[in-house]
Amino acid sequence: MLVAQGFNMWLGEMLRRRDMSQKDFAALVGVTPAAVNAWVNGRSEPRYEKIEALASALGVTVADAISRRQPAADRSELEWLFQRAPEDGSRSGGNVAAYAFAANLDVLAREATQNSLDERLLDDRPVEVRFLLHELTGRRLQDFLSALRWDSLEGHVRQAANPGQKAGRVLVDGLNELKRTERLVLLRIDDYNASGLTGPDYEDGRFARVIRRTLDSDKAGGQGGSYGLGKAALWGASRFGLVLVNSTLSEPREGRAQGRMAGRLDLPWHRLDDLDFAGPAWFGEPDQDRANTARSWWSDAATAESLYLQRDDPAPGTSFLVVGAYDGSGSAESLEEMDAQLRKSVGSNFWASMVGGERTGPILRALVGARRDGRPVTVESEIDPHEYEPVRARAVQAFLDGRTVEALTSRDDVLQAPIPLKIPELKSGVQAGGGGHVSHEAVLLLTPTDEQDPKPDQLTYMRSSRMSVRNRRVGDLPLGHRRFQAVLLAGLATGRADPAAVAAEQFLRAAEPPEHNDWTNTEDLTATYVRGARQSLLNFKKAADQAIRDLLRGQEDDSDIDEGPQVLRDLLVLSAPRKARAQGYPTVQAVDGHVSDSGAWQLRVTVKLPERAESWVLAPVARFVVRSGSNIAVRWAGTLVPERDCELTREGNLRFRQGARRGVFRGVTDMTSHPVKALMSCVEVDVPRAEEQDR
Structure with a gap:
């Protein structure tokens, strides 16, 4: 007799899925219906x-029956099923979450790697993330499209390829490229020692949050992102908005852990x-309980291989x-350029x-x-952090090894200083680390850099998984200071997991925008913290900057003066000025505008001008703001209109009156250059200097 529990439930589910009556099943097995x-x-x-x-x-297999597990689906059972449009006539022009980021490989690598780190399973080993590009042509391409059921997708893609919409233009370009080049690039992103897409198909869990839902994030411990937007970068990096998954689960489901697939x-x-x-479609086994819905399936090795989703490790x-x-x-x-871009993004961010x-x-x-039709184009290799950030990597390694020092005596030394972060109360009244305000001690690391460093005197913020949140130049530094690189480790990045560090993680996570x-x-x-949260952040940043200045005083760069009498060397030490002089550049003081009935931005721009003997000649640029990556420049419709203290040059730029401290002009954007409809966008204006011939 079988001893495992739940056989009756397993058998009932199998009969329901096979749409088989008990009587017919009894005849096939050779037993009575009773x-x-x-x-x-x-x-x-x-x-x-x-x-x-x-x-x-x-x-099913005998092993499936003995272990009461869900059987692997036959590839002939798989279908693409599309969500029908709502009866109220509402329409969607695409997944809005995909527009939160620029559709480029830099953003994809950053978001995908962060998500994998957030799902780290075992603390005693690293998460392994692999990016493999594979270009398919000829027979390999046709076999893949057949396994993908492209014949059932292509009609939908062509009908959705509306050149009047941003998502539609991307689809048009993708279809044209596939036809013109007869090639298709796949990017497979694998992670190992991660949780996998656990949980049910529809109810709450990792699978549903990634495959079914939008703007849903529920990461534990205040780590990682909080918007549920990062996964959208995967779909945004596809010309067709198409992503397939194959997951090995850390928590078995339906008696299985390996080969859970969906699209x-x-x-x-x-x-x-x-x-x-409506637009979305899912690839899998048709769900008999839900109309026009496909659920995930358990795949065999052959199906995973035909879809280029075979995993090389059971982790x-x-x-x-x-x-x-x-x-x-x-x-x-x-492929070579895409490979290089992925390496650069992962190396510079992680x-x-x-x-x-x-x-x-x-x-x-x-x-x-990267590969082309199975043959290597670039050798798959591990990214070396010391190649991308040799100085800052040295600082973090010294901290991990406990080798920081109190004074700089060589260019390899690393200084360490505590930076206080006062975390305000939560509006809910529940605070990790006790009631009221909580104080967390972050760690500042500072180490010298050499003259060849193109961006010295930078401070990098990071928390939790030590992803670089921001790099920025520190100002108001002592005159004659050593060139340096600095790192600010906060929250769990300090190596501590006490309640104060956890509270700092939650606080800084809430302080990060989607990108x-x-x-x-x-x-x-x-929405989360009582009044004063913004000031706590400002104080934290100011404390880090001041600690850097304090560490640098008395640490002047003497690399060029380490010979000669001490009395002369002492004379060359200069005191730091009280305040660094700000460089004078024109800036946009205010932008007022609205979207006209025709769909263009109509803008009125006020420019603040530094004092200068000559007149300023500027070439204003309007840009559509995106969540990540460079904002997108758009053209002006016609010429700019001077309104106050400026005039138009023959080249179409603006010359501001000599001695004027402010100027005003108006402009209208060219709708044909808009990447999205103006009503869906935010706009900014920059005022770079024009070429010299305009003067």
Whole structure:
């Protein structure tokens, strides 16, 4: 007799999925309908010798029947099922979350790697993240499209490819590129030692949050992101908005842990064969309980291989396949360029995560490679953090090894200083670390850099997984100071996990915008903490800057004066000025505007001008603001209109009156250059100096 519990529930589910009656099943197994009824209702269980016949009747393996696990789906059972449009006539032009970031490989690598680090499973080993580009042509391309069921997708993609919409223009370009080049680039992102897409298909869990939902984040301990936007970068990096997954689960489901697969396609609203579709579609087994819905399936090795989603290690984690991967910025087009862009992004954003010390290892291991039709184009290799950030990596490694010093005696020394962070009370009244305000002690690291460093005197913020949140130049430094690099470790990045560090993680997480590129006053911060949260952030940053100035005083760079009498060397030490002089550049003081009925931005711009003997000649630029990456410049419609203390030059720039401290002009944006509709955008104006011939 079988001893595992739940056989009756397993058998009932299999019969329901096969749409098979108890009577028909009894005939196939060679038992009476009464016996089957007893099995389904839990009154008895089949004898062992009946298992082979039972498995054959259900079309599952004997192992599936013995272990009561869900069987692997046959590839012929897989379908793409599209969500029907709502009856109220509302439409969506695409997944709005995808527009929170620029569609480029730099953003994709940053967001995907951060998400993998957030799901780190075992603390005694790093998360391994692999980026593998694979270009398919010829027979390989046709076989992949066949396994993908492209014939059932292409009609929907073509109908959604509306050149009047941003998402539609990307689809048009993707279809044209596929036809013109007869090639398709896949980007597979694997992580190992991660949680995997656990949980049910529809209810709360990792799988549903990634595959089913938008703007849903529930990461434990205040780590990682809080917006649920990062995963959208995967779909945004696909020319077709198409991503497949294969996950090995850290918590088994339905008796299985390996090979949970699914696919999601994000299209705008479209109409096909007189039917209206909302846009999203899912790839998997049709769910008999939910109309037009596909659930995840358990895949066999052959299906995973045909979809280029085979995993090389049984360790838990997830493989994401971005179909039609591209760099939306246009800066990386060939496989070699895309490979280089991925390496640069991971190396520059996660160098500290990949640094290990004598007492603790790295928390991330990252590899990148590229292939064309199975043959290597670039060798898959591990990213070395010391190659991308040699000075700052040295500082973090010294901290991990406990080798920081109190005074700089060589260019390899690392100074360490505590930086206080006062965390305000939560509006909920519940605060990690006790009631009221909590004080956390962050760690500042400072180390000298050499004359060849193109960006010296920088401070890098980081928390939790040691991703670089922001790099910025420190101002008002002592005259004659040593060139340096500094790192501010806060929250769990300090290596402590006490309540104050956890509270700091939650506070700084709330202070990060969706692109995770600063600690600033956000809506989340205002909604979560009592008044004073913004000031706490400002005080924290000011304390870090002041600590750097204090560490540098008495640490003047004497690399060029370490010979000669001491009395002469003492004369060359200069005192620091009280305040650094600000460089004078024109700035935009105010921008007023609105979107006209025609769909263009109509702007009135006030420019603040520094005092200068000559007149300023400026070439104003309007840009559409994006969440991550460079903002997108748009053209002016016609010429700019001077309004106060300025005039138009023959080249179309603006010359401001000599001695004027402010000037005003008006302009209208050219709708044909808009990346999205003006009503969906924010706009900024910059005022760079024009070429000399305009003077």
